Amino acid sequence: MDIFERFAVPHPSPAIYVSMVAIGLTVIAIIAGLTYFKKWGYLWREWLSTVDHKRIGIMYLISALLMLFRGGADAIMMRAQLAIPENKMLDAQHYNEIFTTHGTVMIIFMAMPFIMAFMNYIVPLQIGARDVAFPRLNALSFWLFFMGAMLLNISFVIGGSPDAGWTSYFPLANNEFSESVGTNYYMFALQISGMGTLMTGINMITTILKMRAPGMTLMKMPMFTWSSLVANIIIVFAFPVLTVALIMGTMDRLFATNFFTSTNGGMDMLWANFFWVWGHPEVYILVLPAFGIYSEIISTFSGRNLYGYKSMVGSMVIISLLSFLVWTHHFFTMGQGALTNSIFSITTMAIAVPTGVKIFNWLFTLWKGKIIITTPMLYSLLFIPIFTIGGVTGVMLGMSAADYQYHNTMFLVAHFHMVIIPGVVFAMLAGFHYYWPKMFGFILNEKIGKWTAWIISMSTLLAFMPMFFSGLDGQARRMYTYSESTGYGIWNMLSFIGAIGLAIGFILIVYNVYYSTRYASRDISSDPWDARSLEWATPSPVPEYNFAIVPNVKSVDVLWEAKYNNHILFPGKYENIHMPNNSGIPFILGCIFFAWGFSFVFGMWIPAISTTIGIFVCMGHRSLEKDHGHYISVKEIEETETKLRGA
Amino acid sequence: MKKKWAILTAIFTITTMLTGCESFLVLDPKGPQAQTQAKDIILSIWIMSFIVIIVFGILAYMLIKYRASKQMPDYRPPHIEGSILVEAICVGIPVIIVVFLSIVSVQSNYKVESAPAIYKDKEPLIIYASTSNWKWHFSYPEENIETVNYLYIPVERPIEFKLYSYGPITSFWIPQLGGQKYAMADMVNTLHLAADVPGEFMGRNANFNGKGFAENTFNVTAMSQEEFDEWVNEVKDSAEPLTEQKFDKLLEHGHVGQSTYTGTHLTFLPPPEGENGGHQHGASQSDDSDNHSSEEHSSSEDSNSAHNSH
Numbered sequence: 001m002d003i004f005e006r007f008a009v010p011h012p013s014p015a016i017y018v019s020m021v022a023i024g025l026t027v028i029a030i031i032a033g034l035t036y037f038k039k040w041g042y043l044w045r046e047w048l049s050t051v052d053h054k055r056i057g058i059m060y061l062i063s064a065l066l067m068l069f070r071g072g073a074d075a076i077m078m079r080a081q082l083a084i085p086e087n088k089m090l091d092a093q094h095y096n097e098i099f100t101t102h103g104t105v106m107i108i109f110m111a112m113p114f115i116m117a118f119m120n121y122i123v124p125l126q127i128g129a130r131d132v133a134f135p136r137l138n139a140l141s142f143w144l145f146f147m148g149a150m151l152l153n154i155s156f157v158i159g160g161s162p163d164a165g166w167t168s169y170f171p172l173a174n175n176e177f178s179e180s181v182g183t184n185y186y187m188f189a190l191q192i193s194g195m196g197t198l199m200t201g202i203n204m205i206t207t208i209l210k211m212r213a214p215g216m217t218l219m220k221m222p223m224f225t226w227s228s229l230v231a232n233i234i235i236v237f238a239f240p241v242l243t244v245a246l247i248m249g250t251m252d253r254l255f256a257t258n259f260f261t262s263t264n265g266g267m268d269m270l271w272a273n274f275f276w277v278w279g280h281p282e283v284y285i286l287v288l289p290a291f292g293i294y295s296e297i298i299s300t301f302s303g304r305n306l307y308g309y310k311s312m313v314g315s316m317v318i319i320s321l322l323s324f325l326v327w328t329h330h331f332f333t334m335g336q337g338a339l340t341n342s343i344f345s346i347t348t349m350a351i352a353v354p355t356g357v358k359i360f361n362w363l364f365t366l367w368k369g370k371i372i373i374t375t376p377m378l379y380s381l382l383f384i385p386i387f388t389i390g391g392v393t394g395v396m397l398g399m400s401a402a403d404y405q406y407h408n409t410m411f412l413v414a415h416f417h418m419v420i421i422p423g424v425v426f427a428m429l430a431g432f433h434y435y436w437p438k439m440f441g442f443i444l445n446e447k448i449g450k451w452t453a454w455i456i457s458m459s460t461l462l463a464f465m466p467m468f469f470s471g472l473d474g475q476a477r478r479m480y481t482y483s484e485s486t487g488y489g490i491w492n493m494l495s496f497i498g499a500i501g502l503a504i505g506f507i508l509i510v511y512n513v514y515y516s517t518r519y520a521s522r523d524i525s526s527d528p529w530d531a532r533s534l535e536w537a538t539p540s541p542v543p544e545y546n547f548a549i550v551p552n553v554k555s556v557d558v559l560w561e562a563k564y565n566n567h568i569l570f571p572g573k574y575e576n577i578h579m580p581n582n583s584g585i586p587f588i589l590g591c592i593f594f595a596w597g598f599s600f601v602f603g604m605w606i607p608a609i610s611t612t613i614g615i616f617v618c619m620g621h622r623s624l625e626k627d628h629g630h631y632i633s634v635k636e637i638e639e640t641e642t643k644l645r646g647a
Numbered sequence: 648m649k650k651k652w653a654i655l656t657a658i659f660t661i662t663t664m665l666t667g668c669e670s671f672l673v674l675d676p677k678g679p680q681a682q683t684q685a686k687d688i689i690l691s692i693w694i695m696s697f698i699v700i701i702v703f704g705i706l707a708y709m710l711i712k713y714r715a716s717k718q719m720p721d722y723r724p725p726h727i728e729g730s731i732l733v734e735a736i737c738v739g740i741p742v743i744i745v746v747f748l749s750i751v752s753v754q755s756n757y758k759v760e761s762a763p764a765i766y767k768d769k770e771p772l773i774i775y776a777s778t779s780n781w782k783w784h785f786s787y788p789e790e791n792i793e794t795v796n797y798l799y800i801p802v803e804r805p806i807e808f809k810l811y812s813y814g815p816i817t818s819f820w821i822p823q824l825g826g827q828k829y830a831m832a833d834m835v836n837t838l839h840l841a842a843d844v845p846g847e848f849m850g851r852n853a854n855f856n857g858k859g860f861a862e863n864t865f866n867v868t869a870m871s872q873e874e875f876d877e878w879v880n881e882v883k884d885s886a887e888p889l890t891e892q893k894f895d896k897l898l899e900h901g902h903v904g905q906s907t908y909t910g911t912h913l914t915f916l917p918p919p920e921g922e923n924g925g926h927q928h929g930a931s932q933s934d935d936s937d938n939h940s941s942e943e944h945s946s947s948e949d950s951n952s953a954h955n956s957h
Contacts (some may be wrong), residue, residue, distance in 0.1 A: 092858045092859070092860070092861065093858055096855075096857070096858065096860075163857075164855075164857075165855050169815070169816055169854075169855075171814065171815055171816070171832065172814075172815035172816065172855070172856055172857060176814075177780070177814060177815055177856075177857055178857075262812075262814070262831075262832030262833055263832070266833075267833065268816060268831055268832060268833065269816075269831065272816075302713070302724065303715075303723075303724045304724040304725075304726070304727070305726050305727065305728075307727060307729055308728075308729035308734055309728070309729070310729065311729060311734050331829070333818060333826070333827050333828045333829050334828075334829045334831075334836075335810075335828055335829060335834070335836035335837070337760060338753075338756040338757045338760040338761075341756050341760075342752065342753040342756050342757075345749065345752045345753070345756065346745075346749045346752070346753075349745045349748055349749060349752070350745060352741060352745060353738060353741045353742055353745060356698075356737065356738075356741040357734070357737050357738060357741075359702060360705075360733075360734075360737040361729075361737075363702070363705045363706060363709060364727075364729075364733065366706075366709035366710070366713055367709060367713065367727075368713060368724055368725055368727065369709075369713050369724045370713065370715045370718055370722055370723075370724050371709070371710065371713050371714050371715055372715045373714075381706070381710065384702065384706055385699075385702065385703055385706060388698070388699055388702045388703075389699060392695035392698055392699055393695070395691065395695060395745075395748065396688065396691045396692070396695060398748075398752075399687055399691060399748060399751070399752040399755070400752060400756055401683060401684055401687055401752060401755030401756050401758065401759045401826070402684050402687040402688050402691065402752075402755070402826075403826070404684060404759060404825065404826020404827055404828070405673045405681075405684045405685075405688065405822065405825075405826040405827075407818065407826065407827055407853065408818055408820075408827070408853040408854050408855075409853065469671065472671040472672070472673045472674060472688075473670075473671045473672050473673070474671075474672040474673065474822040474849060474851075476820075476851060476852075476853040477855070478855040478860060479860060479861040480860075480861050481861050482861065
């Protein structure tokens with residue numbers, strides 16, 4: 001009985017029962033389907049044990065989209081609850097769990113894997129490499145992220161979801177005020193996926209610094225690779241802080257240490273400091289690769305080189321430095337006095353300058369270009385005005401005296417959605433449409449794509465612009481209800497309609513994938529957009545080894561040079577290619593980490609100890625294992641190339 | 648065509664935002680601190696709209712002029728590296744704007760962190776505002792009375808709020824009198840506010856603190872000094888005293904209505920300042936704890952150093 005009570009959901013509702021049934025049915029359907037079509041072997045060989053950066057990238061992409069719908073469903077429930085004053089659809093506890101999960105899922109388990117998907121898939125191709133520096137570590141990174149995401153997702157049906165906000169401020173997040181295991185889930189889900197992210201950071205930096213094709217100096221790297229490099233450097237500096245903060249938080253919750261308590265010498269503002277020393281750079285980890293994608297797309301569809309390449313790189317480096325100097329603006333109201341607030345107010349507003357440089361560089365990339373508006377380009381063009389509105393409101397928030405009035409209000413919520421959605425989500429959708437033909441060999445339907453882009457962007461405006469007004473009218477964020485006399489009703493209703501529009505847009509994306517998979521022409525070249533950089537020099541679909549011959553680079557737009565200025569891209573002849581072997585260990589290790597996290601969430605010490613041993617056994621196995629990879633012979637390469645290039 | 652329509656909508660939205668300003672609580676200030684903040688907000692909205700319009704304008708121009716459909720089929724865009732002049736402008740103008748806003752911001756910071764200048768000659772009224780899940784306790788140490796979930800203040804007199812919490816971090820916010828500040832368990836924060844005119848204002852906790860967060864509000868009534876004194880006397884005559892047991896009961900989780908007491912909880916449960924401070928320890932400050940007038944000069948510095956020293 002005790003066990004049952006421990007794992008039961010503390011606040012059951014029809015929605016949770018429906019989810020339970022849905023999860024159960026999905027699992028049964030997947031297992032039955034795999035067995036019926038005899039796909040277990042295929043799944044294991046081609047996906048679960050793969051170390052190929054392209055397949056890992058695709059797995060990240062699928063996970064990100066799944067989580068987008070998970071977090072989106074939360075968003076719809078929140079907006080529906082607030083659409084009318086004194087709504088009784090959700091109670092306070094349920095609402096708190098939903099906004100906490102929405103924030104956590106969207107940042108950690110949607111936006112992060114989305115950028116990881118493109119980094120994994122594109123970076124090695126853009127720099128002319130055959131894989132990342134540590135392919136097996138890369139697989140492990142993915143499985144740690146994935147298992148972290150799953151751990152957070154089961155919290156909804158086993159034991160209770162986190163309910164202290166995605167920022168999980170102590171002492172609210174401590175046992176005294178958050179009694180359910182929800183916050184334990186938060187701690188372990190973020191910890192496990194955070195470890196994966198840190199490994200990716202190290203992996204990508206090594207890949208970019210050590211594995212570029214001959215001739216590709218740092219200042220000849222495509223902009224997406226540059227942005228990935230900078231973002232990964234931020235990851236390596238920022239994520240250890242999160243790791244430490246989460247360990248301390250976990251210790252407080254499980255072992256009654258007093259790092260963040262309000263009594264016994266703990267310090268509650270320490271959590272806020274740690275969280276935002278990681279959390280503020282985190283937003284640049286997300287947005288810089290997104291900027292990189294925009295640079296690629298805008299340059300490609302303007303038919304022109306990127307304007308101000310050097311200042312683009314410079315501004316990213318400056319942003320990365322400033323990102324570590326502004327965390328205090330997240331708690332201007334913590335009473336640190338006028339001097340401290342003034343300093344952080346200035347550093348915060350200073351970020352607007354390099355960001356502005358990037359906006360103007362994109363605008364000048366259009367100058368004298370030959371602009372073709374495709375779906376990816378449409379997202380990139382819609383990004384500029386919406387992001388500008390989001391960005392300038394960021395400057396407004398940066399004025400700390402004024403922030404006293406915006407702090408914790410819907411104004412802030414409006415601001416960060418108006419930067420993160422166009423900044424990150426639009427970029428990822430643009431990249432999704434742009435790189436789809438490289439990944440799958442056909443173009444997503446342009447007509448549906450453009451409709452979707454318009455619906456999503458206009459709905460973003462409709463959903464978030466009203467929040468600026470309700471915020472200025474005194475609506476605090478995270479309120480599960482409000483009275484009619486406040487007058488917030490109209491703004492929240494508009495937001496709800498916008499949210500519905502966003503949902504329709506995202507469903508249309510799925511429909512587009514379905515429609516195009518069935519009807520799109522497979523007869524496209526490997527370079528359907530007339531693009532400029534190396535990833536488009538490979539055949540589609542990309543063979544396991546990426547490049548049969550290592551490319552020779554002499555400029556940023558190397559493919560463009562090869563196409564129009566007679567640059568010889570692939571000198572020399574085929575040679576045997578050394579590739580890493582697949583391994584099931586990363587997946588198995590990921591599963592053990594899942595069980596490890598789950599055991600700790602519920603304080604089950606015997607499984608916790610045995611899974612810990614399991615982790616070390618896997619690591620030991622890797623240390624003692626002899627695995628030198630394999631060679632792909634010239635004959636095989638010739639066959640593959642002939643088949644793919646259709647020569 | 649669609650682009651144009653989108654831009655028009657955006658411009659329309661911004662104009663409505665600017666014209667509709669006055670009706671919003673934050674932009675309808677009733678005290679000097681809120682006024683400073685509202686002025687900053689309006690100023691920044693104007694400057695930012697200018698930037699937004701420039702970006703929209705350039706984007707529209709580029710899209711109209713350089714669309715592929717408007718050009719010769721054999722047009723080949725040139726290779727342009729960038730230009731020092733253009734980039735100097737793109738950096739220079741934002742730098743000027745940021746410098747200007749920084750100056751405004753720093754000045755305002757010092758204004759809102761100190762007692763309002765126009766009421767400088769008046770003795771500030773000190774009110775201890777503390778939260779427990781999910782209510783507000785207001786102690787008037789000089790008057791020796793305490794209220795729960797409502798606040799009476801005199802107009803045209805600086806009010807010095809001493810904020811702290813019996814639990815999660817909360818944020819004390821009266822939009823029409825001025826912006827918020829956190830109330831935390833192990834230190835006391837000082838917030839200076841003042842009301843210019845009598846009236847009723849909404850006050851709330853703005854920082855999420857669990858289930859009862861949405862209803863974590865209080866009413867503020869500003870009145871003349873005479874009316875305020877009258878009310879104090881009335882409370883002293885009629886309200887029951889606040890005992891330790893009564894206060895412990897109030898600290899339990901849950902919502903309660905408004906109530907009034909004589910005496911304050913400060914006597915038996917001192918706030919986390921001076922020698923009782925969580926991490927504001929140090930014997931040198933213990934003398935200050937019962938001497939507010941000497942403390943008020945250094946209070947913002949105190950909380951500042953408290954942060955930095957750990």
